[in-house]
Amino acid sequence: MKATGETRSVVATPPSAGAIAVIRVIGPEAFSILQRIFRPDARPSRSPSDGAKPPMDRERFTGGRIRYGHLHCGDEVIDDVVVTESRPNTFDICTHGGVRIVERVLQQIDELGARLCEGEDAITEVWPAHNLIEREATLALTKAKTQRAVTFLAWQRQHLESDLESVAAMAPSDPTKAHDQLRRMLQRSTPARWLTQGVTVAIVGPANSGKSTLFNHLVGRTATLVSPHAGTTRDWVSATIEMDGIPLTLLDTAGRRDTSDHLEARSIDGGGQVAANADLTLWLWDGSAPLAQDDRDLLTSGRGRSTHLYIRSKADLDEIWNRRSLNSADAGDFDPPIAISAHTGDGLDRLKNELLGKLGFDGWKDRAPTFFTERQVTVVQRLLTGGPTAGDDVVAIKRALTGL
């Protein structure tokens, strides 16, 4: 992070072609740098030091005034620009867009002593944060993939600190209640991470069970091949969709079966590994075909996974098996499979609802206090492990979370 006493620059607009770009110069030397490169003229002069003009007066920027003029690099006029002092010692130079124009201006500013801020520091220079929670929300907002994530993060940015304040205020008189409140905020952190960063859902199951058909249906286009021949999907295929405002990356994998085909065996292994790292797995079995012993073994092995859903596909065809027809040893405590037909659309709404429920979005509120970064979760977990003690604990948590 840059020292705040240092004069620095930041490009507030994306690094690509565009009509305009905004370069911000911040710090004690910002105005003197501007004086050396900017001439507030209607027309370009030969150089900033030519003629008998006195140096530019700071008064020109008082009251948030916007000044039109020319940016000079020695004798050369780089661009015509508008400049304003958006905060004390913070000047926004609005140039014409274009990567090379911006590069040229930055080079000039750099030679005069302003160091370029990039990455997260650049974001918080343009969108200042008053505490660590605001900073984390700001950074997450710039990467938000859906409107729902924006609603959630904007709310946390505005309210989470004051909610923590209320919990800290209640803690001395009722530490148990304060700790319970923090635990509730903690419980929501996993869905929060999925909402803000995205969740990965893999579709796995025996060959020919309809995985790719379901994948295409959820993605809303033909993104992967479907055919009546078992073993169609080889490489795993991924596509990112938005499901109820949750950014969701779907993975279609090669169907599992015994095969002597070396390439197919590698596809099955590779797909299995990708699926093992997914946040949630959809296990898909063809309800219109008899279950082979391998399929039963797969069903059993899937049982241990914490986040999965069982699906019985091709529900528009005659049902050959269902949960009741599995023998009791196999069936055990299986969640009942969700019957779907990707051809008729039956069961797909239920599948989406159950999927969102499994991810923790049943009764979810975007506008409720939630810890939404790994740092926040670690801080709270570490300090909560002591159990409900005096209110000092909660005050310490609030301090650690906000950095105030």
Ligand SMILES: Nc1nc2c(ncn2[C@@H]2O[C@H](COP(=O)(O)OP(=O)(O)OP(=O)(O)O)[C@@H](O)[C@H]2O)c(=O)[nH]1
């Ligand atoms: N009747 C009916 N047929 C379906 C349904 N879903 C898929 N199928 C058919 O089942 C066959 C296999 O579908 P795929 O989606 O390719 O199956 P897969 O599981 O991806 O197969 P592999 O990639 O080989 O593992 C195709 O002929 C599909 O048209 C369904 O809901 N109803």
Ligand SMILES: [Mg+2]
């Ligand atoms: Mg397939």
